[in-house]
Amino acid sequence: MARRLNRRRFILYGSATFGTSILLKACNSSPSGTTTSPTTSVSPEAAGSGNTIKVGILHSLSGTMAISEKSVVDAEQLAIEEINKAGGVLGKQIEAIVEDGASDWPTFAEKSKKLIEQDKVVTVFGCWTSASRKAVLPVYEQENHMLWYPVQYEGQECSKNIFYTGAAPNQQIEPSVDWLLKNKGKDFFLVGSDYVFPRTANTIIKAQLAAKGGKTVGEDYLPLGNTEVTPIITKIKAALPNGGVIYNTLNGDSNVAFFKQLQGAGLGPDKYPSMSVSVAEEEVRAIGPEYLKGHYAAWNYFQTVDTPENTKFVEAFKAKYGEDRVTNDPMEAAYIQVYLWKQAVEKAKTADDLDKVRVAALGQTFKAPEGTVTLENNHHLAKVVRIGEVRDDGLFDIVYSSDKAVAPIPWNQYVAETKGFACDWSDPSKGGKFKPA
Amino acid sequence: MIAGLLDGLFNGISIGAVLLLAALGLAIVFGLMNVINLAHGELIMLGAYTTFVVQNVCKLLGGPWFDLYIFPALVLAFVVAALVGLVLERGVIRYLYGRPLETLLATWGVSLILQQFVRSVNWVLVIEIACFCSLFFTAWWFLSRRSHLLRIRNRVLGMLLPLCLAIAIAIGTFLGETFKLAVTQPWFGAQNVDVTAPSWLRGGLALGGLQLPYVRLFIIGLTIVCVAGIYWFLQRSTWGLRIRAVTQNRSMSACLGIPTQKVDALTFALGSGLAGVAGCALSLLGSVGPNTGQNYIVDTFMVVVVGGVGKLGGSVLAALAIGTATYLLGSGTLALLFLPVKPLADFFTFFANTSMAKVMVFVLIIAFLQVRPGGIFPQKGRAVDA
Numbered sequence: 084m085a086r087r088l089n090r091r092r093f094i095l096y097g098s099a100t101f102g103t104s105i106l107l108k109a110c111n112s113s114p115s116g117t118t119t120s121p122t123t124s125v126s127p128e129a130a131g132s133g134n135t136i137k138v139g140i141l142h143s144l145s146g147t148m149a150i151s152e153k154s155v156v157d158a159e160q161l162a163i164e165e166i167n168k169a170g171g172v173l174g175k176q177i178e179a180i181v182e183d184g185a186s187d188w189p190t191f192a193e194k195s196k197k198l199i200e201q202d203k204v205v206t207v208f209g210c211w212t213s214a215s216r217k218a219v220l221p222v223y224e225q226e227n228h229m230l231w232y233p234v235q236y237e238g239q240e241c242s243k244n245i246f247y248t249g250a251a252p253n254q255q256i257e258p259s260v261d262w263l264l265k266n267k268g269k270d271f272f273l274v275g276s277d278y279v280f281p282r283t284a285n286t287i288i289k290a291q292l293a294a295k296g297g298k299t300v301g302e303d304y305l306p307l308g309n310t311e312v313t314p315i316i317t318k319i320k321a322a323l324p325n326g327g328v329i330y331n332t333l334n335g336d337s338n339v340a341f342f343k344q345l346q347g348a349g350l351g352p353d354k355y356p357s358m359s360v361s362v363a364e365e366e367v368r369a370i371g372p373e374y375l376k377g378h379y380a381a382w383n384y385f386q387t388v389d390t391p392e393n394t395k396f397v398e399a400f401k402a403k404y405g406e407d408r409v410t411n412d413p414m415e416a417a418y419i420q421v422y423l424w425k426q427a428v429e430k431a432k433t434a435d436d437l438d439k440v441r442v443a444a445l446g447q448t449f450k451a452p453e454g455t456v457t458l459e460n461n462h463h464l465a466k467v468v469r470i471g472e473v474r475d476d477g478l479f480d481i482v483y484s485s486d487k488a489v490a491p492i493p494w495n496q497y498v499a500e501t502k503g504f505a506c507d508w509s510d511p512s513k514g515g516k517f518k519p520a
Numbered sequence: 521m522i523a524g525l526l527d528g529l530f531n532g533i534s535i536g537a538v539l540l541l542a543a544l545g546l547a548i549v550f551g552l553m554n555v556i557n558l559a560h561g562e563l564i565m566l567g568a569y570t571t572f573v574v575q576n577v578c579k580l581l582g583g584p585w586f587d588l589y590i591f592p593a594l595v596l597a598f599v600v601a602a603l604v605g606l607v608l609e610r611g612v613i614r615y616l617y618g619r620p621l622e623t624l625l626a627t628w629g630v631s632l633i634l635q636q637f638v639r640s641v642n643w644v645l646v647i648e649i650a651c652f653c654s655l656f657f658t659a660w661w662f663l664s665r666r667s668h669l670l671r672i673r674n675r676v677l678g679m680l681l682p683l684c685l686a687i688a689i690a691i692g693t694f695l696g697e698t699f700k701l702a703v704t705q706p707w708f709g710a711q712n713v714d715v716t717a718p719s720w721l722r723g724g725l726a727l728g729g730l731q732l733p734y735v736r737l738f739i740i741g742l743t744i745v746c747v748a749g750i751y752w753f754l755q756r757s758t759w760g761l762r763i764r765a766v767t768q769n770r771s772m773s774a775c776l777g778i779p780t781q782k783v784d785a786l787t788f789a790l791g792s793g794l795a796g797v798a799g800c801a802l803s804l805l806g807s808v809g810p811n812t813g814q815n816y817i818v819d820t821f822m823v824v825v826v827g828g829v830g831k832l833g834g835s836v837l838a839a840l841a842i843g844t845a846t847y848l849l850g851s852g853t854l855a856l857l858f859l860p861v862k863p864l865a866d867f868f869t870f871f872a873n874t875s876m877a878k879v880m881v882f883v884l885i886i887a888f889l890q891v892r893p894g895g896i897f898p899q900k901g902r903a904v905d906a
Binding site: 318 | 527531534535538635636639678682701705709710711712713714715716717722723724726731733734735736802804805806807808809810811812814815846847849850851852853873874875877878
């Protein structure tokens, strides 16, 4: 049907297309430069010359995980813009180079290499899923580079080259299980997505329940992206005929299907309260507060946290991205990690000597929207733990918050293989995994 | 026991109904036209997004409107998806009939474009596209009307293309700079959006020990209506007759004066519209986001292949069978049933979670296709030409 191309035409058209695309790329690079790096528009004298500090932002802007990671990029860019407006770091403006990990773990590793070797960034803020972090970890260790990771995760890792500004399990999962045991019941059904975080998290929960007198009556895993949850709901009903606690580590789209169908099946939060660790304000908005009202979530930060820093953060965010946007825990962690890096660089008086920055980062405190956080020697943050209940407007009523910041424990103490291990990067002889005497 | 059986039956049917509804459009596009449309999932997604928009409009109107938004949403989802399908057929697929590999790649590309489109669509983008299309196609139209310009048409269009693009981008950038957030903010964004079932569809019908969710009942009803509607359309209406004729023998139908091109476009639009309806219904159960379609695409192809390409009845049966198997395996009902027989019970317990149930269903399907490669109801007689 199609007209045949002879060779001469093919070469002509081919080179025309090629030329046009190069032209477009050239036209495009200047405007996109201003959007990715607010620096150039803010201070013209910093533009172009070697007067900027380059940092990398590496999240999924396309693919499955774009749902969550896009807003984290927004938060990081907000922080960078604020810092630049206030004069930058060491008198220089920060220039952010945004790369798309495309929800594909090898791409994350590839782009990390590109940011480090080609763009010569001094640090990278990035990743969301544990799978992507595990994929890039070898790159950062090999290059002896630096990654700031903003999401709560399953622990069992403590790399010299990563700073973890989300919660370790003992700052989210464990306190929430304790709270449930005390307030909601002893019988737990564990539901999770089928990948590394929920499986590790549930291993921890099962060990903890066994230690504290709770009972795991069942567990099930949904493949990522699966939205048919009827079999799981039947299992929950069979395992918990008189009600009980559902501990939910589902991620992404499955959450929506799970809560919509849970309500349809008549399992309400009065008899079947659920605790989620991956459902924050953004997700509540996407699922619909009508389905989630009365369910619980455990985080370190909620938009409703009452601190002056948080009011400022929420206002700044809404002013930049729109009144209908919400803030959540990973976004806040992403926002504060930029500031923590800035403080570390300022203390070290250099951005390029990563070993000095790493040492300077330890012990940094920051008045974050969630309250004051401290970067501990094990590269994790001491944070306040909070539990929130979903209310009508899709935000959380905070029903519990720890009276002081909880110190992070990356190596889990309930799991036999890692019991007794700790991590301390302030002392080179101890390192990432050692047994304290 | 009876309650358990009923429960199993109902849940199996409800899973099957979801599969069937999602696969109906594909059963027409892939089954009747033999077009491997990998963008089918994205047409479902467009239906879901249409529902989201209609819901928000109805929310603004308030009161009784909000409770009934689902009905206009169903109609609009059909219309939107059918129009996009029509454009897709006229713009891409009709050039690729009879070349399944190229169709596969092209529709895959279209699906990626549609996904990224809903992520990044904002006023600037829409205005840019509108500007470009109006400029470029007016020029095209003008050039093709003047016969004396025909000789230089290609060269002029080649020059006009970058020009129109540049104008469109310039206008877009100008608007973006002037109105800032108001026009550059994405309509939907990369995040999932929330579609809430109207209040009368939430909760469920208590029937003895079990509860039948209203949404599931609604979807089962909708599926029945859709299947009946398609059956009527294909078997009883003039256009249905033409579609069947073209499916059976394209050149003969053309000889007899059936406008095959129109029939192709209509069939494709119908299949796409059904995908839109599916998207509307599925938004009540699952998530609405750029990836919604991908969650269903594999399952829908599975249903059509197992059912037998070209047979609606086969798709119905296949969807019900796959749904029931998924449910019985995944919920552990079979494990309970075989409790007395220890090794069998152990075997089924191993498969009694969602991931492993999926594995088991795939194994069963592969085994089945070994026995009957043509699906449940294979196409008989002369091979259908493309």
